[in-house]
Each structure stands twice: as C-alpha cells, then as structure tokens.
Amino acid sequence: MKILYVYAHPESKSFNGALKDAAMVTLARKGHQVKVTNLYAIQFKAVLDAHDFRIRARQDLFNPAHEQIHGIATKSLAPDIMEEIEKVSWADMIIFQFPVWWSNMPAILKGWFDRVFIQGFVVDLQEGRVYDRGLLKGKSAMLAVTTGASEEMYSPGGIHGDLRQHLSVIMHNTLEFTGISVLPPFIVFGAADMSREKGSREIDRYRNVLESL
Numbered sequence: 001m002k003i004l005y006v007y008a009h010p011e012s013k014s015f016n017g018a019l020k021d022a023a024m025v026t027l028a029r030k031g032h033q034v035k036v037t038n039l040y041a042i043q044f045k046a047v048l049d050a051h052d053f054r055i056r057a058r059q060d061l062f063n064p065a066h067e068q069i070h071g072i073a074t075k076s077l078a079p080d081i082m083e084e085i086e087k088v089s090w091a092d093m094i095i096f097q098f099p100v101w102w103s104n105m106p107a108i109l110k111g112w113f114d115r116v117f118i119q120g121f122v123v124d125l126q127e128g129r130v131y132d133r134g135l136l137k138g139k140s141a142m143l144a145v146t147t148g149a150s151e152e153m154y155s156p157g158g159i160h161g162d163l164r165q166h167l168s169v170i171m172h173n174t175l176e177f178t179g180i181s182v183l184p185p186f187i188v189f190g191a192a193d194m195s196r197e198k199g200s201r202e203i204d205r206y207r208n209v210l211e212s213l
C-alpha cells in the first residue's frame, strides 16, 4: 500500500516520536511505500489566509472557500499546499498520529486540514460529492493518538466524555465526509504519566495494529 503518515508532535524524543519511529520500521518491513508529513519538522504553516493563493479570484474581498475552489481549479495554491495535495492523491491510506490536545488535534494538524482538504479536491458540494460520493472515495485512514487522561475519564459517562465521540469530528465529519473509509482509532490512554515499561508495551501493540493493516 501507499501510505501517507501525517505526524504532529513537536519533540522527536517524545513517546509520540517513538511510536512514529516504530511505525516507520514496521510499515517498511511490511513492504508498504511510505511518505511522511512531519508537520513540526517542516514548520507547516497552520493558518489559512490570503497568502495561500498566488492568483486571487477576487482582490477586493477575501472569501476563503471561493479562493480555495479557484486555487485548486487554476493550480495556483501555495507550493506547500500543492505538495500535500499530491501526497494525499498518491496515498491509498493516510495515518494521522498526534497527542490529544484539548480533546482534539493539535492546531498545526487542524491547519493542515483547513489548507489541504480543499473543496474541489476532497468534496464537490455543488455536485453532492460528499460521504459515499466524496472525491477521496477508495482511500482509507486511521488515527493514532495519545492522551494524558485515563481511559475511564474518556469513556462514555466519564468525566471528559467519550473520546471516540470527540474524535468523530475528525473521523466522520472530516474524513468520511470526503469519502475516506476510517478504521478504528489506535489510542494510548494515560500516556503522559505511564512508565517506560507500559510505553514499550503500547509501542508493541501499535506495531501489531500496523502489521495487520
């Protein structure tokens, strides 16, 4: 499979860094082709703004959605966006790995979605090309995330609510919206305070999940 690995943690020596390194080895050993977008390492610009558009549809008013449609149609989006669009087009599967921040993805990854998942590339609202008819149909995706809070806190009825429900904004409203099939997430609960022994066991668990893709 051709796999795009989108990774969002600012420290390579973190537990997330170790998970990512294990993933690279495992996926290569299984014979997958892998491209990586290491968002912090490339200092990915996280904010959608007028600088994303080399040729503007309108100069007098900045309408982000209209400029995105025009930008993809005229291939005049900023080079870093075009690079990511090419990687997404190339991939059969996308794995998103990140620590849960404020029960959501880190802002740098949210910015990747804002700037790369562009109308005209991932969906076509005018033609009703969403969900089952989304433009990325045929691709799959998986989230691999870590939390500080325990599984109990993030369970249905737990103090923070069901993490899988929070992640559905990414899995359903974003990824499935574009036609992508989403696999169950890989979650390491309570990662912040765990021992290195537990960390090693969780890395092994991740390897097993990736081996069975």
Ligand SMILES: Cc1cc2nc3c(=O)[nH]c(=O)nc-3n(C[C@H](O)[C@H](O)[C@H](O)COP(=O)(O)OP(=O)(O)OC[C@H]3O[C@@H](n4cnc5c(N)ncnc54)[C@H](O)[C@@H]3O)c2cc1C
Pocket: 009, 013, 014, 015, 016, 017, 018, 099, 100, 101, 102, 103, 104, 146, 147, 148, 149, 150, 191, 192, 193, 194, 195, 196, 197, 198, 199, 200, 203
């Ligand atoms: C802005 C912000 C918002 C946050 N919001 C939330 C939130 O809403 N909900 C929530 O639950 N949490 C939240 N957190 C906490 C965050 O999710 C965790 O700190 C993060 O998931 C831990 O992952 P890490 O890679 O940074 O771990 P690290 O701190 O790098 O490591 C954690 C532990 O893993 C072990 N470890 C590290 N490296 C290895 C290795 N190579 N092999 C084996 N074991 C290892 C060590 O024992 C270490 O103590 C937030 C944090 C921030 C900064």
